[in-house]
Amino acid sequence: MIIRNAWKIQKDVGRSRHGGEGAIENWHIFESEDWQSNLTIIGFDILPPGTSIRVHKHIHEEKLYFIMEGTGIMTVNGETARVGPGDAVPLNAGGSHGLQNDSDKPLLVMVIECKTTREAKLESEKVPLHLRGAASDMIAEIEKTRST
16 A cells, blocks of 8 residues: 655645746656556646746646646636636646636646556656656756756
8 A cells, every 4th residue: 555645745846847937836646657557647736826837738648637725727728717726627638728826825736647548658757757748948947957
């Protein structure tokens, strides 16, 4: 049996791996290697006021964003809506999505991620954990942040 306390896991703090405004907090309770299925991540993002995850796509990945605390603006496939506690937003493979905290309180989001094929999951596991899912224009910034 594996038990991990989500609130005691070390958080990464910095710009989203997908780009966006400001520094967010991100941590994963479970990673791809913890699952035999195509599930890849169960984790959390905290977007402080004024921060965002830029609109981006995942070709071989589906996600669920579950808003736990706070409010913000979610964009999915060009459609924008206000989200708040209890809202669950499915993100299909190939679609675009982004999230902005335009409020004055932190936005806490649970993120569940799954690859669409076993091959896509195995390929993603070859990438270092801190770079998985990173936009190509964000890799140098992520590496620089980790070295300081």
